Amino acid sequence: MQKSINFSPLEYEKPSPGEILERSRSFLKLMKKRRTVREFSDEPVPDEVLMNCIEAAGTAPSGAHMQPWHFVLVKDPQIRKQIRIAAEKEERTNYEMRYSEEMKKDIEKLETNFEKPYLEHAPALIAVFKESYRIENQIRRKNYYVNESVGIATGLLITALHYTGLVTLPHTPSPMRFLNEILHRPGNESPILLLPVGYPAEGTCVPDLQRKPMEKLLTVF
Ligand SMILES: Cc1cc2nc3c(=O)[nH]c(=O)nc-3n(C[C@H](O)[C@H](O)[C@H](O)COP(=O)(O)O)c2cc1C
Numbered sequence: 001m002q003k004s005i006n007f008s009p010l011e012y013e014k015p016s017p018g019e020i021l022e023r024s025r026s027f028l029k030l031m032k033k034r035r036t037v038r039e040f041s042d043e044p045v046p047d048e049v050l051m052n053c054i055e056a057a058g059t060a061p062s063g064a065h066m067q068p069w070h071f072v073l074v075k076d077p078q079i080r081k082q083i084r085i086a087a088e089k090e091e092r093t094n095y096e097m098r099y100s101e102e103m104k105k106d107i108e109k110l111e112t113n114f115e116k117p118y119l120e121h122a123p124a125l126i127a128v129f130k131e132s133y134r135i136e137n138q139i140r141r142k143n144y145y146v147n148e149s150v151g152i153a154t155g156l157l158i159t160a161l162h163y164t165g166l167v168t169l170p171h172t173p174s175p176m177r178f179l180n181e182i183l184h185r186p187g188n189e190s191p192i193l194l195l196p197v198g199y200p201a202e203g204t205c206v207p208d209l210q211r212k213p214m215e216k217l218l219t220v221f
Contacts, residue, residue, distance in 0.1 A: 063144030122196035
């Protein structure tokens with residue numbers, strides 16, 4: 001059978017046991033400092049930094065390498081304002097009608113409400129879209145493990161932003177179809193997250209949350 005793509009040797013340098021341990025420790029230390037931030041300064045972020053982080057997200061593994069994601073970077077203040085108005089409209093309905101009492105109780109500790117000023121204050125928004133299916137030569141083709149693949153890519157994006165020294169917030173003003181309209185994305189794409197990106201506002205505080213301890217996080221056989 002003829003191969004449709006070539007295979008090349010893996011680019012890989014094996015770290016020494018000391019190095020691998022050191023890297024795991026310093027990465028864990030870095031990741032422990034990642035926090036969701038809801039107050040942003042309006043200081044601009046260099047374009048290349050945002051592009052690099054988005055390109056890093058695009059290195060994620062995906063089902064059958066379909067790469068079922070698309071990112072939209074919004075810096076234009078007018079469009080950010082439009083997004084804020086549409087998101088707050090949905091969020092107001094969420095808080096007043098759609099959220100169950102249980103959910104409201106669960107998010108109470110975060111002290112959030114329908115107002116989303118960060119959608120305008122943060123200098124950049126990244127909207128993450130999943131490509132539920134794709135169109136090739138006008139034929140609808142399947143993508144595989146779309147939610148898993150886009151979730152992993154978004155995880156890489158959040159990690160990359162954190163690594164560079166930026167902060168973000170995974171925001172879900174569901175339903176988010178308004179993003180298709182405002183950002184002119186086609187019907188095979190659905191927005192899954194809206195990430196305001198930038199630097200934290202001076203004096204930003206975050207809730208004191210506990211992460212799951214290892215004995216609850218992990219089972220080893
Ligand atoms: C899928 C997803 C959706 C989220 N949606 C919102 C949201 O709409 N608004 C919000 O303020 N935070 C949202 N968050 C942020 C969580 O509240 C936050 O990650 C959690 O409280 C833990 O805090 P930490 O990220 O600082 O560790 C979301 C997080 C995830 C992963």
